[in-house]
Amino acid sequence: MPLLRGHHLICLNFFNGEGYDEAFIKNLQNLLSRMEEEKITIFYGTDDVCINCPYLKENRCLYSENSDREIMEMDTKALALLALSHGDKVEWSELKEKIRKIFSEWFYLYCKECDWRNACEKNASFQKLKYLHRTKEQQ
Numbered sequence: 001m002p003l004l005r006g007h008h009l010i011c012l013n014f015f016n017g018e019g020y021d022e023a024f025i026k027n028l029q030n031l032l033s034r035m036e037e038e039k040i041t042i043f044y045g046t047d048d049v050c051i052n053c054p055y056l057k058e059n060r061c062l063y064s065e066n067s068d069r070e071i072m073e074m075d076t077k078a079l080a081l082l083a084l085s086h087g088d089k090v091e092w093s094e095l096k097e098k099i100r101k102i103f104s105e106w107f108y109l110y111c112k113e114c115d116w117r118n119a120c121e122k123n124a125s126f127q128k129l130k131y132l133h134r135t136k137e138q139q
């Protein structure tokens, strides 16, 4: 059963084949295909995405000076938005529906300044949700 932390529940939706290295990308592809078949277990901490990340050292994210603390904050916010907690089990399809509803807030809080934004921008779902988000703002 795939184990995912809060912010990966959202960001993985917009995976477009890009990543840190080949092992990291292959792991994401494998996880995404498993998520179509198996329920996801919510985990607060290092998960099945982090496990293949070159920045993971001694169970901490060393992507940047404050990244470990910052991603924990992102996880907390993601779980609050999705109304999920550590240990919950959820279907990928159910999650996609929830993400559609909370995308505006997530985009405003995190996507605007994210280093991976260019990769997500190439994903059709990301573009669609951005369009809906803009339309909502104009109403």
Ligand code: SF4
Pocket (backbone or CB within 6 Å): 010, 011, 014, 107, 110, 111, 112, 114, 115, 116, 117, 120
């Ligand atoms: S732009 Fe960054 S924060 Fe937004 S969904 Fe993509 S990876 Fe996540």
